[in-house]
C-alpha cells in the first residue's frame with residue numbers, strides 16, 4: 001500500500017506504518033492511498049460470514065498494510081474483542097423495511113470514535129516498534145489532545161497502557177457535560193493524564209496548538225525525556241481505515257440478510273462533523289461496495305450543507321453555534337481535503353485550501369461540483385428539529401437515539417428515494433441524556449425543563465429518561481459505573497501555552513522519577 005500527499009499529488013514511498021506515525025505530510029497535506037484495492041461482490045459476501053475482527057483483518061490485508069498476517073490478526077482480535085457490548089461490534093437495527101441503523105456506539109466509551117480508536121493506537125504502537133527495530137525512531141510519542149468531549153475519552157481509552165505512547169487530554173471546563181467530564185477524569189492507566197482548562201473549547205485548542213508550535217519546548221521533550229509530540233487526530237489515515245471496514249461489513253451483512261437486493265444500492269446517511277465518517281463511506285463505495293448516495297447531515301453549523309448545494313465553502317462570516325450535537329459543531333471539516341484531492345487533483349486542492357486560509361472561503365469549479373453532487377446529498381436540522389426526531393423515533397419505532405443520530409435520521413427521511421437507507425448512529429443516547437429528556441418531555445431549548453426535572457444533573461437526567469422510557473436500550477455499564485468511580489485528575493489550569501507546557505513538564509518529570 002502506497003500513499004500520495006494531497007498537496008503534491010505525487011506518490012511517496014511511505015508505508016502504512018510510516019503514515020500512521022507521521023499523521024500529516026511535511027507539506028501539511030494529508031496522506032491518501034495512491035490506489036484503492038477493489039473488492040468483488042463475492043469477497044464482500046464472504047466477509048459477512050466472519051466475526052468482525054476477521055472482517056477488519058481481511059480488509060487491512062486487502063489494502064496490503066505492512067504487517068504480517070499474524071500481527072494483523074492479533075491486533076484486530078484485541079481491538080474488536082470483549083470490550084464491545086455486542087458480538088457483532090457494530091450491529092444493525094432495522095427501523096422499517098427500508099431504514100436501517102448502523103450502531104457504532106457499542107464500544108467502551110459509547111461513541112463512534114471507539115471504532116477507530118480501539119484499533120489505531122495498537123497499529124501506532126506496532127509501527128513505532130517496527131521503526132525502532134530498524135533504528136529509524138527512538139522517541140516515545142506524547143499525544144496532546146484538546147477535546148470538546150467524545151474524542152478525549154475515546155483517545156484516552158484507546159491509548160491507555162499502549163507501549164511507546166502517552167496521552168494528555170485537555171478539556172474546556174465550561175465546554176463539556178458532567179458526564180463527559182467524569183468519563184475523562186476517572187480514566188485509568190499509567191501513561192495518561194487529564195487537565196481541565198479554564199475557558200471554552202477554542203481557548204483550549206489554541207493553547208494546545210501553540211504548544212505544538214513551540215520549538216524550544218519540543219527540543220526539551222526530545223532531548224531530555226525522549227518524547228515527540230503527536231496529535232493522533234481524525235486526519236490520521238490510521239483512523240480512517242477502521243471506518244472503511246464497517247461500511248464494507250454493513251453492506252455485506254445487509255446483502256446476506258436479503259435487505260439489500262441483487263443490483264440494489266444502499267444510500268448512507270451520516271451525522272457529519274470533520275467529514276471523516278462519511279468519507280470512509282465514499283472510499284468503501286469506490287472500492288466497489290454497492291453504495292448509492294452519501295447523505296451528509298449537519299446541525300446549524302451547516303457549512304457542509306451549503307458547500308454541497310452550491311460549491312462554495314464559506315466560513316468567513318459564519319457564526320459558530322453550540323448545539324445539542326456538539327461533536328458536529330465544526331466549521332473546518334479537515335477530511336474534506338481528501339475528497340477534493342480525489343475529485344479535482346492536487347493543484348486545485350492547494351489553491352482552494354489557500355483561499356480557505358487567506359479568505360475564509362473557496363469555490364470549486366463546475367465540473368467538480370457536478371461530480372460532488374452526483375455522489376453527495378446534504379441537509380441540516382435545527383436544535384429543536386433534532387429533538388422532534390428523537391421523540392418521533394421513540395414513538396414510532398420505540399427506538400431511542402442521541403441528538404447526533406437524530407439529525408442523521410431526519411435528514412435521511414428528507415432525502416429518501418427508492419434505495420434502502422443506512423443511517424449511521426454515532427453515540428448512545430445516555431451520553432446526551434439532558435437533551436433526550438427535553439425531547440421526551442417536549443421541552444424546546446428556549447424553555448426551562450418543567451418540574452420535577454428543572455436543575456437536574458446529567459446523572460439525574462439519565463435516571464429521568466430511564467423512568468420515562470424504561471424499555472429503551474439500557475444505559476451502558478461503563479456510563480452507569482461513572483457515578484462511583486474515583487476521580488484521578490482534578491487539576492484545572494489556565495488556557496495559555498505556558499500553563500499547558502508547565503502541566504506537561506511536571507507530568508513528564510513525575511513519571512520519569
Ligand SMILES: *Cc1c(COP(=O)(O)O)cnc(C)c1O
Nearest residue numbers: 272273274275276277327426427
Ligand atoms: C465525531 C462525531 C461525529 C462526527 O464525525 P466526523 O467523522 O467528524 O464527521 C458525529 N457524532 C458523534 C457522536 C461524534 O462523536
